[in-house]
Amino acid sequence: MRRVLKYVLRYKLYVIVPSIAMVLAIALDMFNPYLQEIITDKVFIGGDKSLLWPILWAFIAITAVRTVLGYLREYIFDVLSAKISVDIKKDLFDHIQSLPFSFFDNMNTGELMSRIGEDVDNVWRSVSFGIRLFIENMIYFITASTILFFINWKLTLVSLLGMPIIGYLALQFKKKIGISYGKLSDQGVLMNTAAQENIAGVRLVKAFAREKYEIMKFLSLNNENFELRMEQNRIVAKYFPPIDFLTNFSIVILVVFGGMLVIKSSLSIGELVAFSGYIYMLIWPMRMLGFLTNLIAQSDASAKKIMRIMDIVPSIKDSEDSIRIKELKGNVEFKHVFFKYHDDMVLKDINFKVSAGQTVAIMGTTGSGKSSLVNLIGRYYDVFDGAVYIDGHDVRSINLHDLRSQMAVVQQDTFLFSESIEENVRFGKEDASFEEVKEALRLACADDFVEEFDDKYDTIVGERGIGLSGGQKQRISIARALIRDAKILILDDATSALDMDTEFRLLKNLSERRKNATTFIIAHRISAVKNADMILYMEDGRIVERGTHDELLEKRGRYYEIYLEQFKDFSDEEYGIPDALS
Numbered sequence: 001m002r003r004v005l006k007y008v009l010r011y012k013l014y015v016i017v018p019s020i021a022m023v024l025a026i027a028l029d030m031f032n033p034y035l036q037e038i039i040t041d042k043v044f045i046g047g048d049k050s051l052l053w054p055i056l057w058a059f060i061a062i063t064a065v066r067t068v069l070g071y072l073r074e075y076i077f078d079v080l081s082a083k084i085s086v087d088i089k090k091d092l093f094d095h096i097q098s099l100p101f102s103f104f105d106n107m108n109t110g111e112l113m114s115r116i117g118e119d120v121d122n123v124w125r126s127v128s129f130g131i132r133l134f135i136e137n138m139i140y141f142i143t144a145s146t147i148l149f150f151i152n153w154k155l156t157l158v159s160l161l162g163m164p165i166i167g168y169l170a171l172q173f174k175k176k177i178g179i180s181y182g183k184l185s186d187q188g189v190l191m192n193t194a195a196q197e198n199i200a201g202v203r204l205v206k207a208f209a210r211e212k213y214e215i216m217k218f219l220s221l222n223n224e225n226f227e228l229r230m231e232q233n234r235i236v237a238k239y240f241p242p243i244d245f246l247t248n249f250s251i252v253i254l255v256v257f258g259g260m261l262v263i264k265s266s267l268s269i270g271e272l273v274a275f276s277g278y279i280y281m282l283i284w285p286m287r288m289l290g291f292l293t294n295l296i297a298q299s300d301a302s303a304k305k306i307m308r309i310m311d312i313v314p315s316i317k318d319s320e321d322s323i324r325i326k327e328l329k330g331n332v333e334f335k336h337v338f339f340k341y342h343d344d345m346v347l348k349d350i351n352f353k354v355s356a357g358q359t360v361a362i363m364g365t366t367g368s369g370k371s372s373l374v375n376l377i378g379r380y381y382d383v384f385d386g387a388v389y390i391d392g393h394d395v396r397s398i399n400l401h402d403l404r405s406q407m408a409v410v411q412q413d414t415f416l417f418s419e420s421i422e423e424n425v426r427f428g429k430e431d432a433s434f435e436e437v438k439e440a441l442r443l444a445c446a447d448d449f450v451e452e453f454d455d456k457y458d459t460i461v462g463e464r465g466i467g468l469s470g471g472q473k474q475r476i477s478i479a480r481a482l483i484r485d486a487k488i489l490i491l492d493d494a495t496s497a498l499d500m501d502t503e504f505r506l507l508k509n510l511s512e513r514r515k516n517a518t519t520f521i522i523a524h525r526i527s528a529v530k531n532a533d534m535i536l537y538m539e540d541g542r543i544v545e546r547g548t549h550d551e552l553l554e555k556r557g558r559y560y561e562i563y564l565e566q567f568k569d570f571s572d573e574e575y576g577i578p579d580a581l582s
């Protein structure tokens with residue numbers, strides 16, 4: 001919460017003005033019981049009618065000013081908390097953007113959504129309501145008890161007898177409810193994740209007829225959630241009644257002892273009326289203590305979770321003396337590169353060099369490390385040992401923005417935003433004209449099917465491209481990469497869903513278009529890699545074969561076996577293995 005306070009202090013005026021309004025409102029409130037004392041003793045009992053109107057006017061004036069001050073306080077505190085919510089969300093979002101792939105490997109979307117949504121809202125509520133009311137009540141408590149001591153310290157002491165017990169109970173309550181909130185919040189993440197994954201994977205669920213299982217899974221989480229809420233109710237039921245009893249008992253004591261003092265003429269009736277007015281100012285904060293500590297405990301738990309993410313130092317970031325490169329040439333070299341995600345080394349002693357404008361094709365068994373290898377070029381992960389060089393510079397020394405903004409990647413797992421096709425392609429180049437978008441889609445062999453849609457380029461595609469076929473999604477993703485005109489282009493299994501003919505046309509377009517771009521193509525079909533300047537064949541994290549198509553055929557190794565497997569029924573002439581990349 002201390003760190004949340006730093007956000008609050010950014011807006012000093014928004015703290016000072018409503019705080020002054022709050023203090024003035026409290027000061028005015030303190031006059032009310034005093035006026036009640038005078039009106040009772042002097043007007044009702046003493047019969048001095050001349051005071052009636054002045055006191056009534058004073059009541060009206062106090063109420064009017066109090067209303068304005070109250071409104072000011074509420075309004076400005078609400079603006080403050082809204083500003084803080086925006087700031088925290090922004091910082092959290094910015095920070096999440098700065099985190100590397102490895103962070104997202106271990107974090108699920110549902111959990112992150114809870115942090116940005118629910119947790120920030122909890123903090124926001126606490127600032128707008130909890131902390132303010134807590135401070136306000138403390139001021140009421142201190143001021144009212146001071147005045148009460150002045151009126152009659154003995155009666156005050158007797159009336160306050162239950163307060164230490166109330167305070168103790170409130171603290172115990174805070175402790176128990178704080179733990180319970182932590183559990184509820186963690187469970188909320190599980191529920192969020194289950195709901196989010198179910199919706200995202202709804203087609204899979206239906207295809208496997210697993211709706212019942214999903215419903216049961218959600219039901220069980222929902223029941224757990226219910227149990228946790230019941231646990232909270234039990235805590236409230238345990239602590240609130242004794243707190244209520246003790247606060248009400250203070251009034252009983254006041255009436256009994258105060259009444260006795262009035263009978264003994266040690267206290268006037270007016271003083272007793274004023275006394276009970278001030279006592280309410282003590283009792284109310286005490287009754288609220290449990291509720292407020294509860295609210296603050298909840299937001300404390302949320303603030304801790306937010307800060308835990310904010311405290312993650314991005315493992316991949318610009319070094320202090322990072323090199324600015326406005327124009328990459330595209331020479332890439334891997335020197336003794338080793339890489340691992342956790343314990344298992346997934347890339348072992350990778351060495352190769354590629355000159356600007358050349359094409360490298362990477363083939364290999366599944367899980368052999370192809371994607372991991374290309375992910376090191378844009379520094380989505382850092383090497384464990386060795387180094388990747390671009391134009392002679394270790395990628396770790398190149399300014400990250402310069403590096404990534406001059407690369408284009410089509411990932412294996414296609415992702416499209418819930419926007420129009422045009423906007424999805426323009427994501428690759430913010431200021432691209434419509435003509436450029438069309439051209440990129442044409443090169444990616446996507447223009448024909450896009451033209452057939454009723455809304456053509458304005459067609460809105462759903463999240464993850466729902467509404468399009470796998471091959472259509474891949475082609476739009478390729479257009480998004482091509483529009484960047486990048487110096488390094490990476491296609492990670494990006495044509496796997498295309499038929500051979502479309503793949504052939506697309507790669508042909510690519511070979512014409514890419515001109516100076518160094519291109520990495522991960523593919524499984526010989527037809528897609530045949531014309532590369534260099535083909536790397538990987539197994540178990542190592543490059544086990546390398547060379548051109550002809551050289552690899554001559555070697556009669558793994559590549560040759562795959563060639564035979566894929567083309568056993570055709571001769572080159574018959575099928576015409578595409579000359580796409582020549």
Ligand SMILES: Nc1ncnc2c1ncn2[C@@H]1O[C@H](COP(=O)(O)OP(=O)(O)OP(=O)(O)O)[C@@H](O)[C@H]1O
Binds near residue numbers: 105364371372
């Ligand atoms: N984010 C990750 N965290 C941990 N391990 C990973 C991660 N990504 C991949 N791996 C592991 O690293 C190894 C290499 O994976 P990689 O995706 O690079 O292989 P690949 O050759 O591209 O496979 P495929 O052809 O199936 O796409 C595999 O054993 C895989 O399980």
